[in-house]
Amino acid sequence: MRKTWSRMVGTGLAAVLAVGLIAGCAGKTATPSPDTTKQGAAGGGKPFEGRTLTLVTANHPWGEAIKPLIPDFEAATGMKVKVESYFEDQLTQKLTVQFTSGSATPDVFMYRPLQEGKLFYKNGWVQALDDYSGKDANYDFADFSKSSIGSTTVDGxxxxxxxxxxxxxxxxxxxLLQQAGIAVPKTLDELTAAVKKLHDPAKEQYGFVARGQRSPLVTQVSSFLFSEGADFTNGDKAAINTPEAVKAFTTYGTLLKDFGPPGVLNMSWPQAFGVFAQGKVAFMTDANSLYSNVTDPSKSQVSDKVGFAVFPGGKAGSKPYSITSWGLAMNSKAANKDAAWEFIKWATSKDIVLKTQQKGNPGARASVWDKPEGATGFPAELVPIIKESSAVGIDHDRPVVISVSEARDAVGEIVQKVMSGDPNIQDVANKANDALQAIMDKDKTK
Known part of the structure; x- marks a missing residue:
């Protein structure tokens, strides 16, 4: 998954989503498409002979990896798979419009569980898959990491x-660490000390970089939050003004304010990775999925000097986010849900996850990561970091609410105030907490 797929959608999309929210679960009846209601050919020996399934994907490396494999699925099942691909904002708009109208298509679709999963589920647009996932013992649902399943679970x-x-x-x-005799930091305190030691702006050498933009920073400050024993919410209450939360926000914001490169307040991931790749920064925290931006010699001046480590621990230990950034879901009004599940089961099976992961798409199956051939698409040094982070990680990286964009703005405000030098961060956090609580309360009425 690339983090670029997790960027906020524009105001136009917000309007579309608003329509979806107003419509709620409107359109309770749906007319099945002619293709998906065809009966299987008599005696064909294939369970879904003659049926057509519509799959909608994002323009994403996983979509490109799965497309060449689909003919094998079609040959085995007798099913025809029609694939449509869209850019991220177009994808969400298309799905919202079609689901609001009660459409039976697409049957299966890519979606971002932590960005729109709660909205889609609350509106009745996705089919719960609990009864399907345990039907086939060979599917081995328990093989998926706990945190990845947590990301795709809504209301249990x-x-x-x-x-x-x-x-x-x-x-x-x-x-830089070797020259200075500094060990790889294992705690946030050790990270802060190492950052201070390696910060030398007179030589255009900066200690730390991460996302500083108000909304993009929220996903990355989450690991600081969790590692201090805090979270965005506690049940149905906002919790971003607790002492642990304020400490986490202050640590992140201070690292950027005091030891970041110029312009860090306006940086999202491309800018942060860009300055690191120029050799101007000692440390950076961000998504592992973006590693090639600093290890590819065509993009990075320090491609052979980059190390990877598990996120440093705080009061609660090392608690990085470990999330599902993209999932496959079933339309609740799909005309043939068994056919839709057959595709999802195949696309997320051990064999297919192995093939898509070898193309650089980090999957959620532990058994695939444990195979040497399952790690060939990633740097050898990064693989154990991914496995350990997955084992200890938290299943979300932003407030798990319907109004995600508004919630991210509320949280991001705290860190930006730290970066701007506001001396009253507790007051800022209290106001932001009230704003997040109002958002959560409003979501209950949707």
Missing amino acids: KLAGIPIITEQEILYYRKD
Whole structure:
């Protein structure tokens, strides 16, 4: 998964989503498409002979990896799979419009569980998959990491199956640490001390970089939050003004304010990775899925000097986010749900996850990561970091609410105030907490 797929959608999309929310679960009846209601050919020996299934994907590397494999699925099942692909904002708009109208298509679709999963599920647009996932013992549902399934679970129900995962890790310059005699930081205190020691702005050498933009930073500050024993919410209450939360926000914001490169307040991941790749930064925290931006010699001046480490621990230990950034879901009005599940089961099976993971798409199956051939699409040094982060990680990286964009703005405000030098961060956090609580309360009426 690339983090670029997790960027906020524009105001136009917000309007579309608003329509979806107003419509709620409107359109309770749906006319099945002619293709998906065809009966299987008599005596054909294939369970779904003659049926057509519509799959909608994002323009994403996973979509490109799965397309060449689909003919094998079609040959085995007798099913025809019609694939449509869209850019991220177009995808969400298309799905929202079609689901609001009660459409039976697409049957299966890619979606972002932590960005729109709760909205889609609350509106009745996705089919809970709990009854399907345990039917076939060979599918081995228990093989999926706990955190990846947590990301796709809404109100205790399995709303989708993970296809792309990611964790927050620590990137560092191996050469700089070696020259200074500094060990790889294992705690946030050790990270702060190392950052201070390696910060030398007179030489255009900065200690730390991460996302500083108000909304993009929220997913990355989450690991600081969890590692201090805090979270965005506690049950149905906002919790971003607790002492642990304020400490986490202050640590992140202070690292950027005091030891970040110029312009860090306006940086999202492309800018942060860009300055690190120029050799100007000692440490960076961000998504492991973006590693090639600093290890590819065509993009990075320090490609052979980059190290990876598990996110440094705080009061609660190392608690990085470990999330499903993209999943596969079933339309609740799909005309043939057994056919839709057959595709999802195949696309997320061990064999297919192995093939898509070899193309650089980090999956959620532990058994695939344990195979040497399952790790060939990733740097050897990164693989154990991914496995350990997945084992200890938290299943979300933002407030799990319907109005995600508004919630991210509320949280991001705290960190930006730290970065701007506001001396009254507790007051800022209290106001932001009230704003997040109002958002959560409003979501209850949707």
